[in-house]
Amino acid sequence: MINNTLSSYSNLDAIDIKQRTIRELESTLTASPSLPFSNSSPQAWLVLAAAVFLVSVPVFIEAPLVRSQPSLCLAMTGFWVFFSFNLMSRPKTYIWGDLLFGFSWSWLAGAIYWGWLRWEPLWHLPVESLGLPFAFWCLARNWGKVGNWFYLGSLLGTALTDVYFYLVGLMPYWRQIMRVEPDAAVGVLQNALIKVDTPWGAAWAVILALVLLTIGILPLGRNQRHWYAFSGAVLSTIFVDSLFLLAAVLA
The missing domain is CATH 1.20.5 (Single alpha-helices involved in coiled-coils or other helix-helix interfaces)
Known part of the structure; x- marks a missing residue:
């Protein structure tokens, strides 16, 4: 019994x-970031918004900070990686840790370039691509799709922006503005705007903006979180570049 x-x-x-x-x-x-979900899901738009925000962070926060504290910015990469794995250890916050992990690649590249190599624009894209082999390696194993697709979208936006600088002939002004004092930067920006405010400069701006819009909008129909992260990173390039143009005009 x-x-x-x-x-x-x-x-x-x-x-x-x-x-x-x-x-x-x-x-x-x-x-899981790979499962399909409804377009009406609030989390879908949160992923998109978070991607837009994280693209803006290196541009508006890291770039000014890294000029005075490059070693600190480089060391902060370890914090982002640690924090991302901590978030990924819990199912409810996994997706945000995944996204933050992809962001850590952008932060690392930004710390290296803007800290020590910002005077040479030809090094910009190669340095930003440091995480590319690892991103492909992770995606081949179906791991970290949200973060790695975010990184790829951010890198694509960076590449197209650099292409515009090459085509319009803005590279010399890039070198100048990184070497002059802040007071003299206004004159450099005004000279650069002369190049932009031409039929050639305007035409390429429209073409590349349409390319970014197309690449950024089409993946939204695939109904997967990693595509929303990719789209957010790509579309935010237009927003960030527009803010830079506005700042140059106001200067």
């Missing part, structure tokens, strides 16, 4: 453990 009772309790414990395991697995799968 006692043996039968103990056996029954043991079976109940085994069933309870199995049920908890199933619930945890279902929770993890629900948080």
